[in-house]
Amino acid sequence: MFVGTWWSLMPPLVAIVLALLTKEVYISLFAGCALGALLSANLQPWQAFDNLYNTMISSVDFSILIFMILLGQIVMLMQESGGTRAYGEWASTHLKSKRSSLIATSLLGVLIFVDDYFNCLTVGSVMRPVTDKYKVSRAKLAYIIDATAAPVCIIAPISSWAAAVNSYVPKGSHMSGFQMFMSTIPFNLYAILTIYMVFFTSILGFDFGLMKKHEENAAKGDLFTSGGEAFQNQEVTDPTEGGKYARGKVCDLIAPMMVMIGSAIACMIWTGHLNGGKNLVEDFANCSSSESLVFAGLVTIGFLLLFYLPRRVIGFKDFMNSVPEGGKLMMPAILILVLAWTLKGTTDALKIGTFVKSTISFTPGMVHFIPLIIFLIAIFIAFSSGTSWGTFAILVPIVVNMFGENNETMMIVSVAAVLAGAVCGDHVSPISDTTIMSSSGAQCNHINHVQTQLQYAMVVVSVCVVGYLIAGFTENWIITLAVSLALLTFILLVIRSKVMKASES
Secondary structure, three states: OOOOOHHHHHHHHHHHHHHHHHOOHHHHHHHHHHHHHHHHOOOOHHHHHHHHHHHHHHHOOHHHHHHHHHHHHHHHHHHHHOHHHHHHHHHHHHOOOHHHHHHHHHHHHHHOOOOHHHHHHHHHHHHHHHHHHOOOOHHHHHHHHHHOOHHHHOOOOOOHHHHHHHHHOOOOOOOOHHHHHHHHHHHOHHHHHHHHHHHHHHHHOOOOHHHHHHHHHHHOOOOOOOOOOOOOOOOOOOOOOOOOOOOOOOHHHHHHHHHHHHHHHHHHHHHHHHOOOOOHHHHHHOOOHHHHHHHHHHHHHHHHHHHHOOOOOOOHHHHHHHHHHHHHHOHHHHHHHHHHHHHHHHHHHOOHHHHHHHHOOOOHHHHHHHHHHHHHHHHHHHHHHOOHHHHHHHHHHHHHHHHOOOOHHHHHHHHHHHHHHHHHHHHHOOOOHHHHHHHHHHOOOHHHHHHHHHHHHHHHHHHHHHHHHHHHHHOOHHHHHHHHHHHHHHHHHHHHHHHHHHHHO
């Protein structure tokens, strides 16, 4: 009696509200999972446990968990080898200020566009020692990581996200999935404006809201800001200080990163070819990204074994000890991910998609407002479910079928609104896997990341509301994007002016 009704919204909403109120994400997510299982079992206790157990088993993506463990091991090995220390020394020579470290972090986030999971964990691992040196708060680092992960992937034609969007376009549509994806890029306002805002705030060097408080505390030496941080007890050291293995060089950090990126891309192309791809675009569209990431992790660890031990950068015993220790680094994020995936599984069992489809209806006179309405609906679904891909699966077929061949431009604008809203909802949701992994990559308290990022995201959302109204009436991406960028620039300059005045007074 709860399936396919508004009750399907309750488990994620309970988890989100509890997380924000208690700042304890584990118990909040578990409460949402338990409620979802209970509702799907029509309030029968044993059946609820059985549902919870089976949903957890079926919802967990073990390949992603394996990749996270492998990446934790790689990070630990690079640290123990002295590669992180050497990179810190090099960065201190070339990155002279906090501003340059923020810009470098943002650029690295944009360059790793193949997969958002890979982006979240890799950027944090590489840049954390440098941002720590220049006293960038972990909340700010997590924001940059998150804002250059999904927003970059959703406008990159060669990425796992592009492949997902391609697969959600109904068969028989007059436009191929790839053609549609490419057409939506200039209308994907949230992704473009978020990336623009990251670079704008980094270059001009200002923050506002809760983020400003975190940055002020970081300047005083508190990179975490009090509040039950999972990583609070770890020692934060200057990366330029000598470590146990002084022989480590910059290549001991850069080389494994290059091997990981290269092997991941190569494996994506190969698995895509095996799955029927006939050219590079089809290879990425048909690839198995999770399998490719695990393969890249294993190849990289094998490379480190051959790269470190013969040069005596690290001893064999220390190499082996770093393997389990690196896995432990990822355990907080893995636990949160497992609960978040289980929560998504319970909402799927409650058929949240069916409820959304049954409540969406538009009248002909509303056609110009459809992009904005779709954008807001996509935000709500992605925020509540913690998944942008699930939101794509629900809304993209609806939008494509809604317009068909009658109004191709409006269909493209509306699909772009789905993609933008889904990324936005996923971006600000405390139960989103990419949000969780951004916190993990920055080693930042998860709720601190959610709260600080939300205020920045709302600025972009307010501009997107105006942008999609313009897009709905003009159906012109040049006008839409130009006005949106100008409006966001104006708002950010006003905020910067107020922040500077407040600092002076």
